[in-house]
Amino acid sequence: MTVEATGIHRAFGGVLALRDASFTARPGEIHALAGENGAGKSTLIKVLCGVLRADAGTVTVSGRVATAFQELSLLPDLTVAENLLLTAPPRGRLGLVRRSHLAAEASRLLSLYGVSEIDPRSPARDLAVSQKQVVELVRVLALEPDVVFLDEPTAALAQREVDWLAGHMRRLRDGGACVVFTSHRWREIERLADRVTVFRNGTHVATRERLTEDEAITLMTGRTLDATYPDVSAIEVGENALTVTGLTSGRLRDVSFDLRKGEILGVGGLAGQGQRDLFLTLFGARKPVAGQLSVGRSRISARRQPPDDGRVVARRAFGAVARRFGVHRTGERWSLRGPKDAIRAGIAYVPEDRKAEGLLLPLSIRDNIALTTLTRRSRAGFIRHQAENAAISDVTGKLAIGAGRATSRAAGELSGGNQQKTVMARWLLTDADVFLLYDVTRGVDAATKHDIYHLIADLARNGKAILFYSSETEEIAHLCHRVLVLREGRIAAELAGPVGDAEEIVAASIRETADA
Amino acid sequence: MRDLQDRLGYLVLIATAVAYFAVYTTSLGRPPGSFDYLAILNTTMPLALVAIGQSLVVLTGGIDLSVGGVVSVCVAVTAATGGAPGWILVVLLLGAAAGLVNGLIVAFGRIAPILTTLATLSIYTGAALWVLPVPGGSIMPEVRAVLSNPNIPTALGWLALAVAGWWVLRRTRFGMRVYAVGSDETSARAVGIPVERVKTAVYALSGLCSALAGVFYVSTTTAGDANAGAPFILTSIASVVVGGVAFTGGRGSAMGAVAGAVALTLVIDVLFFAGIDPLYQSLFQGLFLVVAVLLGTAAALLARRRTT
Numbered sequence: 001m002t003v004e005a006t007g008i009h010r011a012f013g014g015v016l017a018l019r020d021a022s023f024t025a026r027p028g029e030i031h032a033l034a035g036e037n038g039a040g041k042s043t044l045i046k047v048l049c050g051v052l053r054a055d056a057g058t059v060t061v062s063g064r065v066a067t068a069f070q071e072l073s074l075l076p077d078l079t080v081a082e083n084l085l086l087t088a089p090p091r092g093r094l095g096l097v098r099r100s101h102l103a104a105e106a107s108r109l110l111s112l113y114g115v116s117e118i119d120p121r122s123p124a125r126d127l128a129v130s131q132k133q134v135v136e137l138v139r140v141l142a143l144e145p146d147v148v149f150l151d152e153p154t155a156a157l158a159q160r161e162v163d164w165l166a167g168h169m170r171r172l173r174d175g176g177a178c179v180v181f182t183s184h185r186w187r188e189i190e191r192l193a194d195r196v197t198v199f200r201n202g203t204h205v206a207t208r209e210r211l212t213e214d215e216a217i218t219l220m221t222g223r224t225l226d227a228t229y230p231d232v233s234a235i236e237v238g239e240n241a242l243t244v245t246g247l248t249s250g251r252l253r254d255v256s257f258d259l260r261k262g263e264i265l266g267v268g269g270l271a272g273q274g275q276r277d278l279f280l281t282l283f284g285a286r287k288p289v290a291g292q293l294s295v296g297r298s299r300i301s302a303r304r305q306p307p308d309d310g311r312v313v314a315r316r317a318f319g320a321v322a323r324r325f326g327v328h329r330t331g332e333r334w335s336l337r338g339p340k341d342a343i344r345a346g347i348a349y350v351p352e353d354r355k356a357e358g359l360l361l362p363l364s365i366r367d368n369i370a371l372t373t374l375t376r377r378s379r380a381g382f383i384r385h386q387a388e389n390a391a392i393s394d395v396t397g398k399l400a401i402g403a404g405r406a407t408s409r410a411a412g413e414l415s416g417g418n419q420q421k422t423v424m425a426r427w428l429l430t431d432a433d434v435f436l437l438y439d440v441t442r443g444v445d446a447a448t449k450h451d452i453y454h455l456i457a458d459l460a461r462n463g464k465a466i467l468f469y470s471s472e473t474e475e476i477a478h479l480c481h482r483v484l485v486l487r488e489g490r491i492a493a494e495l496a497g498p499v500g501d502a503e504e505i506v507a508a509s510i511r512e513t514a515d516a
Numbered sequence: 517m518r519d520l521q522d523r524l525g526y527l528v529l530i531a532t533a534v535a536y537f538a539v540y541t542t543s544l545g546r547p548p549g550s551f552d553y554l555a556i557l558n559t560t561m562p563l564a565l566v567a568i569g570q571s572l573v574v575l576t577g578g579i580d581l582s583v584g585g586v587v588s589v590c591v592a593v594t595a596a597t598g599g600a601p602g603w604i605l606v607v608l609l610l611g612a613a614a615g616l617v618n619g620l621i622v623a624f625g626r627i628a629p630i631l632t633t634l635a636t637l638s639i640y641t642g643a644a645l646w647v648l649p650v651p652g653g654s655i656m657p658e659v660r661a662v663l664s665n666p667n668i669p670t671a672l673g674w675l676a677l678a679v680a681g682w683w684v685l686r687r688t689r690f691g692m693r694v695y696a697v698g699s700d701e702t703s704a705r706a707v708g709i710p711v712e713r714v715k716t717a718v719y720a721l722s723g724l725c726s727a728l729a730g731v732f733y734v735s736t737t738t739a740g741d742a743n744a745g746a747p748f749i750l751t752s753i754a755s756v757v758v759g760g761v762a763f764t765g766g767r768g769s770a771m772g773a774v775a776g777a778v779a780l781t782l783v784i785d786v787l788f789f790a791g792i793d794p795l796y797q798s799l800f801q802g803l804f805l806v807v808a809v810l811l812g813t814a815a816a817l818l819a820r821r822r823t824t
Contacts, residue, residue, distance in 0.1 A: 051705070051706055067706075069703075069706055071702075072703070073700075073702075073703040073706040073707050074700075074703060075695070075696045075699035075700050075703055075704060075707075075766070076699055076700055076766070077695060077698070077699035077700075077762075077765075077766030077767050078692075078695060078696060078699055078766075082692065082695075086692060086696060086707060086709075087707070087708065089689070089692065095688075096684060096687035096688065097687040097688065097689070097691070097692065098687075099686075099687060139707075
């Protein structure tokens with residue numbers, strides 16, 4: 001079997017994704033494909049596995065080929081079982097699919113690959129991102145392929161699942177298969193890859209057997225980065241911005257904590273311990289069973305206190321009225337009936353799945369940024385253009401979104417990292433005080449990650465309170481003042497940060513698990 | 517919540533059946549008899565068949581407005597030829613071919629289904645007028661006796677056949693692919709499903725269903741009319757909606773759409789026996805549609821709130 005591509009060109013619209021790109025991988029090796037977002041890795045993989053046709057160049061790939069796509073190819077309305085067995089469902093007499101056997105067959109397949117926590121009967125759309133990724137990987141592994149392409153297979157996975165995948169990748173390699181994968185986590189590349197190929201701007205830069213992270217970053221970006229993580233210990237932490245008491249919601253059980261101004265509070269633990277429930281509940285997107293949430297006192301008295309005589313002064317015709325009636329206040333507490341109330345209370349949520357939860361891809365960058373705060377810059381329903389332009393150029397400048405690109409371009413044309421920045425820019429305009437950042441660096445390239453780290457630190461420096469979750473424990477370890485380790489929905493440990501060493505957080509989550 | 521959405525068609529059917537029974541009994545002083553059930557069955561058959569085809573198309577995320585035109589053409593040809601068995605075969609092929617044209621344009625021409633089928637609707641309706649400029653024609657009594665016999669529920673056998681056909685289809689590779697394409701076209705393509713062929717096939721099948729409906733229509737009414745198909749456009753879509761098939765594709769079942777079709781037919785009878793002026797029939801039918809869908813959505817919301 002061979003995997004060989006030479007002189008590949010491929011353009012999308014007017015944008016050249018691959019430019020005279022070449023790539024070769026051998027049987028019996030794990031070959032990492034590294035590069036920034038937009039370097040052409042995903043396009044190359046799609047060309048190699050035949051989903052996309054190259055505009056020019058030759059591709060030779062032989063053997064049984066299987067691909068796990070970055071954007072995942074699961075069909076949301078079908079069950080896990082149907083997804084896994086779509087190509088070879090169990091059949092009875094007359095060649096008809098035995099629907100009653102699907103689930104049993106699928107759960108046998110899942111356990112064959114060591115997966116036990118996924119119900120084969122549940123529709124794919126109901127799975128957590130990491131579970132979807134696992135199902136996608138099982139679908140690929142089950143084909144027992146000779147050539148495997150894994151595009152960002154670990155981006156959504158927790159450490160335990162990464163180890164699981166690593167085991168299977170090695171097994172396939174030792175069986176003589178050719179395994180090609182991409183990752184933005186250097187440690188995985190270092191651990192797994194026999195050889196590394198670096199791509200930049202749609203073309204091959206280097207293929208090496210040994211490569212240090214610094215060398216790799218230099219090759220990928222064409223520049224050298226200074227210290228990867230900003231120093232957060234120097235940031236001054238102020239008064240309480242958010243107090244959570246006895247929160248029970250979804251997986252969460254009786255969670256209480258304070259989040260202070262200027263603080264970056266990490267939420268760690270193994271995947272699926274209630275982190276997602278925590279973020280969604282705080283944003284009002286999920287109804288809690290019990291618990292209270294209060295937003296900083298000074299903010300309420302300074303900006304939301306109604307006049308003493310109880311009448312509403314209509315300073316801004318629409319905004320003020322909406323604010324007065326939309327949010328209910330009992331003492332210091334706010335009742336969140338939905339994201340709308342959370343936004344009014346000054347809470348911003350940046351999700352990991354930008355496309356599904358945050359960004360409207362066909363709309364322009366500026367529309368995406370402006371959307372949540374249109375009322376502030378409009379008069380009688382008409383948008384005040386000057387104010388709009390000023391606000392947008394202010395935040396895009398701050399974030400360096402897609403340097404030099406017009407903000408009238410569709411958000412869908414941006415790379416993952418720039419999409420993430422666009423979502424964050426939107427929230428910057430809302431003057432939110434509390435930022436809920438949920439795995440914001442997922443699938444983002446090294447240079448953009450770096451920008452995002454500094455952006456987060458800047459937010460903290462400006463007195464914003466930040467709740468931070470990342471599937472990369474490394475980030476939590478370096479970027480947070482404090483870390484809450486969640487286990488089975490409870491706070492199992494609280495570590496003072498910056499922890500510095502990811503192992504410490506991992507140990508805390510595992511140690512607690514062992515005790516249970 | 518998902519279950520409820522899937523069963524919307526059956527729930528609505530049960531509700532309308534109860535209403536029908538009650539209104540009929542109070543207005544005539546006796547419960548409906550076998551004659552009434554037979555009449556309902558025979559008048560529902562064409563719509564039920566069109567709804568099956570329509571639901572297949574909607575399951576892939578498309579829509580077929582041309583069903584009206586295809587039914588019209590098939591009614592016209594059947595009535596003009598007296599429905600001789602040989603001609604019925606021709607009519608079925610004609611319907612499938614008309615659907616195939618839709619499918620090829622949608623799948624390979626990459627033109628939006630709503631545009632494609634709006635255009636072909638116009639073409640097929642025109643062709644029907646050309647075949648049968650004035651209402652008329654006939655149907656062979658022998659054919660009528662087999663298809664929609666006014667005395668024996670032969671249509672029940674055909675309906676059972678349609679249900680069995682769906683049951684089998686759902687268990688074929690093609691059946692799974694229909695759901696896959698409607699669920700996420702890009703992903704379906706990425707896992708190696710021939711999306712274009714699946715799409716072409718569902719439109720062809722929809723055409724075939726419309727042709728069957730046309731034949732049944734002539735058999736029930738014993739005459740043809742080149743505009744006979746027009747009402748089926750909206751009622752078939754309504755059946756699909758009431759039947760719980762998601763307009764975004766990938767969710768629902770043709771059987772739900774059949775239940776929806778029966779419910780919609782019953783509503784007309786309910787209105788009739790309730791003494792409502794036929795002039796306002798479409799008004800009440802529309803209200804029924806909105807209420808049914810709203811109830812389904814509300815119930816789904818409630819169920820979701822309870823589980824999370």
